[in-house]
Amino acid sequence: MAREIVLDTETTGLETRLGHRVIEIACVEIDDFIPTGRFFHALIQPDRDIDPEAQRVHGISLAALADKPRFGDPEVVDALASFIGSSPLVAHNANFDREFVNYELGLAGRPPLAQERWVDTMALAQQRYPGLSNSLDSLCKRLSISLAERDKHGALIDAKLLARVYLELRGGRECALDLSGAAAAVMSGERPAYGPRPRPLPPRATAAELAAHSAFVAEIKDALWLGA
Numbered sequence: 494m495a496r497e498i499v500l501d502t503e504t505t506g507l508e509t510r511l512g513h514r515v516i517e518i519a520c521v522e523i524d525d526f527i528p529t530g531r532f533f534h535a536l537i538q539p540d541r542d543i544d545p546e547a548q549r550v551h552g553i554s555l556a557a558l559a560d561k562p563r564f565g566d567p568e569v570v571d572a573l574a575s576f577i578g579s580s581p582l583v584a585h586n587a588n589f590d591r592e593f594v595n596y597e598l599g600l601a602g603r604p605p606l607a608q609e610r611w612v613d614t615m616a617l618a619q620q621r622y623p624g625l626s627n628s629l630d631s632l633c634k635r636l637s638i639s640l641a642e643r644d645k646h647g648a649l650i651d652a653k654l655l656a657r658v659y660l661e662l663r664g665g666r667e668c669a670l671d672l673s674g675a676a677a678a679v680m681s682g683e684r685p686a687y688g689p690r691p692r693p694l695p696p697r698a699t700a701a702e703l704a705a706h707s708a709f710v711a712e713i714k715d716a717l718w719l720g721a
Contacts, residue, residue: 565601
């Protein structure tokens with residue numbers, strides 16, 4: 494089984510160089526592309542203001558974070574490290590999440606998460622759908638994944654949605670199917686038995702077309718299907 498962690502963050506703004514911080518982080522565990530039901534989620538006190546535009550996107554106010562732990566507190570940084578372990582990390586536009594998570598880890602005196610651990614679903618989507626919008630919203634709509642629970646961006650709901658998108662991008666749905674009947678026979682090398690069609694299709698050729706075909710075949714000499 495291949496364990497991976499789908500990760501998403503919400504932040505106070507877009508630039509770590511301006512001191513912006515992580516205010517929400519969520520991780521969803523998947524095994525062979527399928528969510529296991531295990532997840533990690535934390536709201537975080539950033540000790541700074543939140544840009545109005547960022548708050549408009551995720552809807553998280555500074556007041557809502559007043560009693561939340563800081564990223565460097567053990568209940569966040571240690572719990573996060575324990576949850577992700579050494580598994581690959583899957584994120585949409587992974588450079589953004591990696592930069593912010595590593596910025597917070599640096600402030601907490603922890604080593605960064607290596608770039609080679611990250612899988613970028615944005616890059617996967619651009620390979621599969623070149624020239625199209627490949628935002629998480631667009632991919633969910635394209636892949637018929639419901640957005641009913643998502644009125645604002647949120648790390649946990651987005652990580653859960655991304656896990657489903659990742660399944661589609663990797664073709665994991667077929668791998669996860671319970672093989673039985675004809676499919677199992679194919680996988681085992683046996684030739685499956687097919688029953689009669691319950692409603693046979695009516696012939697499409699007219700009587701004139703059938704007569705013309707028979708006349709044409711009769712004119713062919715030494716036809717291979719007639720044998721030696």
